[in-house]
Amino acid sequence: MKIAAIDIGSNAARLQISSVLHDGGYTSFKKVEYVRFPLRLGHDVFNFGSITPESEARTVKLMQCYKLLLELHEVEGYMACATSAMRESANGEDIVERIAASTGIQIHIIDGTREAQLINNVVVQALEDGQYLHIDVGGGSTELNIYFNRQKIATKSFKIGSVRLLEGKESKGAWGKMEQWIEDNVDSLEPIVAVGTGGNISKLFNLVSKTADNSTSLSELKLIRDYIASFSQEVRVNKLRLNADRADVIIPAADIYTSVMKWAGADRILVPDLGLKDGIIQLVYEKLKK
Secondary structure: EEEEEEEEOOEEEEEEEEEHHHHHHOOEEEEEEEEEEOHHHHHHHHHHHHOOOHHHHHHHHHHHHHHHHHHOOOOOEEEEEEHHHHHHOOOHHHHHHHHHHOOOEEEEEEOOOHHHHHHHHHHHHHHHOEEEEEEEOOOOOOOEEEEEEEEEEEEEEEEOOOOHHHOOOOOOOOOHHHHHHHOOOOOOOEEEEEEEEEEHHHHHHHOOOOOOOOEEEEEHHHHHHHHOOOOHHHHHHOOOOOHHHHOHHHOOOOHHHHHHHHHHHEEEEEOOOOOHHHHHHHHHHHHHHH
């Protein structure tokens, strides 16, 4: 059986198709198709308040492509979710209706709480006992979640993300509010480890990683951030082989991760390579089981 997830973010839209594997009583998901396209809807919404006709046209074409891939793979169930840019766009709901009419794909615009919940459902599986601060940085928002002994005890969504920072459109006072929330909710007497999700932290980790370990230190993260920042956009693309839509947002994203870690007193960050698409995959499977 194959199931799929479509994640339409502020920077890019992703399609993941996975096979459901059963080994005794254990169920897992094997990625068989993954497509990422840089729609950059956040550029429109954070600057103009709505998605432009040109961006809508590209989104429709992309959903048509995704629909064909779903059919070719004979996917039995899927779900499409849109996050920060679409939910803040003045014409987001209208675009969703037009996409459904022209492609048959029904997009669910989810709020920050629902987005965090879907990601948390898979991230918690990578945790052990102790205090963890989960940092999920998207193009338009950052979700922070605190876990203690695998139980979520606090969560908050902030209007500050990689694309929003790049455009200079972060919510007024967002940095200060984020720092204050961390101070109010992190137990400074308990050791804390950060957990990072999102495309930018995965790319940063790939650049800094020298071992098979799934974690890195705050100091290493700062070093790789400064190393990338020392190059022009062109050199980042040609020498570091970053996609053009990653090369510009990776620095503001790194600034969010490192700032949050510093405020929380976290010296290390786990990078489990999980995200919203994985949470959607799990939700689709659970619904099919019922």
